[in-house]
Amino acid sequence: MDAAFITLTPETLPSQHLCCIIRSKKPHPGVEAKRRWLADRLPEGHVFRKLDVKEKVFIEYAPLETAWVPVEGDNYLYLYCLWVAGAYKGRGYGRALLESCLADARAQGRSGVCMLGAEKQKAWLSDQAFARKHGFVTADETDYGYALLARSFDSTLPRFTDRARAGTIEQKTLTVYYSDQCPYVANSLDIIRQVCGELGVPCSLVQVDTLEKAKSLPCVFNNCAVFYDGVFQTVNLPDAAYLRRLLKR
Template sequence: MSTEFVNLTPENIASEHLCCIIRSKKAHPGIDAKRQWLSGRLKEGHVFRKLNAKATVFIEYAPLEKAWVPIIGDNYYYVYCLWVSGNDKGKGYGKSLMEYCLADAREKGKSGICMLGAKKQKHWLSDQSFARKFGFEVVDVTENGYELLALSLDGTKPQFSQNIKRGEIESRELIIYYDMQCPFVLQNVEMIKRYCEMNGVPASFIQVDTLEKAKELPCVFNNWGVFYKGKFETVNLLPDISVLKRILKK
């Protein structure tokens, strides 16, 4: 078991691998998009810490004030991703990464740490049952089953922005909000665009490219959000066309 971790910095970001698509043997446009997005965030206090090995073992978090999510609160960290996959599961890596984030929060005098969850675990969100073992609790909820989990260090609590609580918009067409925080986003957008164009499905793809746009979103968001017929559908990326077709049948 390797115990050496490395944090991405402006100096090493071009040479270090990004864990999410470590298994890909082909050139992947999402990786370059992710690097570019990260380059702008590192100077804002964003942390990407990973195992110093060819593995999918990492945590990614940022000061909540600078996190591209419609969540408000003072002096918190927001965890975008905490991921350990494949043969690296069960070796204590997740515990080490979470403990690092907690130690960082305490050292910097943070009020706590928060993350997006749901009543039913979502595929593209970090394992909330794991977070609960560290003392994370539900501090806010939406009408469509999403939860804000937080570990408070001083008794204060973050909350969802009020404009996301109901998860409804006026437009009836397929609406997808996205940013480049996840390397899989770009290929997902292109796949859905192709399908919609070939099948005459009215759709709008709205890139969230500033912090201000992210904070004003009408839905929960970790890097992705889907609306159809005015209703919020999911924070999950759509891994294949069959998932999109199920949404469009509603």
């Protein structure tokens, strides 16, 4: 395996492909928002490491203290995303990327690495079966089907915040919390506006644009969180078909 990986720096960020499947000759609003978000995160210790190709082979993680998720714990790294797709699957890149994250955690004297999982694998979450093969176990879980997975080096474990366990809000209309971390968010917001307009239903789009907002969210979060009728629904970015089913209940 030719593991020619690149770890983005503030200097290389403007010119590097960000590993999504958005194809556009013109600047894409989601991709450019992601670049701006990363530019602020890299000085905090955020890592975006990718294969030196214009494809989907990358890992993204950060110190838990500055990770935009409602998870607390001492001295962990939080793994946002590990994605290997297409012709690059089955060639050892996923293992190499995950091992590089674990090696970074050990080199930094961290207690371990954690990531979001679920009772059943979700489309927008990293493969938790793959993580479990590499020693991740359930560290915490919610009553609404999500889990926090951790690979601990010292027997300590991270946990969801008490507020994240709630999974409820007072607002009954469709409410979507989102950040600019994922390039697909821009497309998803356009779909939400279009479908809600067609159906004549109100929606509330809440941008999570600070660490404080992310840490105080009323549910699990991994770039997106959808509520309807006051109840948490999913961290998946919703498509039109999903929204129509949800809003016609």
